[in-house]
Amino acid sequence: MSTDFQQAREALGARLRELRLSARGGRLTGTQLAQHLGWPHSKVYKLEGGRQTATSDDLRAWADAVGHPDAFEELDARLKGFESHIRSWRRQLAAGHRPVQDSWNVEVSRTRVIRAWEESVIPGMLQTADYARAIFLRYANLHGTTRDTDEAVRSRLRRQEWLYEAGHRFCALVWEAALHALVCSPSVLAAQLDRLAGVVGMDTVELGVIPLGASLKVPTANAFWVLDDRLVITEDWHAELWLDDADSIATYLRVWNVLRESAVFGADAQNVIHRARHALNTR
Known part of the structure; x- marks a missing residue:
């Protein structure tokens, strides 16, 4: 914390x-x-x-x-x-993106179950190095921060080692829009979609995709992560919000479970990913 x-x-x-x-x-x-x-x-x-x-x-x-x-x-x-702590991007990114990634690594390392919702990008735990690099560069440009991109990418990829440790579970929900968003070059997105399709079926990963045409019981709103029912991390353009009070955690878990009802998994999720990949090829 x-x-x-x-x-x-x-x-x-x-x-x-x-x-x-x-x-x-x-x-x-x-x-x-x-x-x-x-x-x-x-x-x-x-x-x-x-x-x-x-x-x-x-x-x-x-x-x-x-x-x-x-x-x-x-x-x-x-x-x-x-009980709700705002971590402004201006302050957090003063020394670059790598320290922020290192802070995340500390929290993830003491977590066994992660529930994530991403509506516009591929979750960091599943990103390729090139996709992560493109994301960091976009935000460095936006905030005018130190460009420590390579160090930040290495720190984010180290966090992914968590996926290969016994007893861990990463439950991710992604809106289909994130599969089409060209926040990187088409070739980088293509490789990222291949990576995403490849994690379906991993013992430690449950990946759900919400199709664009799915019926939604709540608006998609902001991305958020719930770590072991003890901490919620969500973000906006100005800051990252860390919440550890029981009421907030319960609210985000309720939202995550409602969103999950609209998601498809397994072969159905792979089909949505493959459609996005095919659409990319035809652009």
Whole structure:
């Protein structure tokens, strides 16, 4: 998680500890507070140490238990300030694209199941080097950032090694429009589509394609990734948004499952990819 986010979580933890030590009925140990709340004692120490994100209910229970119910509004305001963390592209890309890819690699390395939705590009975990290079160059031009393209590509491709490790599962949904988008040269897109068709059937990959003519229960909207039901990463033109609160994660999982209902898989997905490949040949 980002330094800003972790510092905010640690600051909230320090405030919780302060309230515990100044409890109205006399200072409480972590074990005593845990027993009073019916929590594992480890939860108290994780919250105070900034190693776990509190929920609003956790904060209300804590404030009541230590005899400071009036502190709840302050605690909840702190929580709402960091449960969704905006990582602006201006700040993130100041040193180029490679550091951003390295941050992603850290999060992916401690994840077992990834659910991804991409509406306009091929998911990074399945990109060829040339396709990834074209994407990075497009965004470097847009944001006027450092051109560390080769380093960024190498970092993204290292992340793909995750796909070949036992116990991992990459569940990707892609809108058919992404198969036709010429964000690169036709020859690079052709090779990318061949790569995409080749991953269908991999033990660690479930690839679903939503055909352009499919009935949609929700608009396609922005791309997003859900890592192990603990973190959602989504992005817009100005920033990347990291969400780890339970409500947001549940919302994105619900959206992903609804989108999945419109997707085709296996041989049907390959047919959609092959049609896009054939259309590319006839341009």
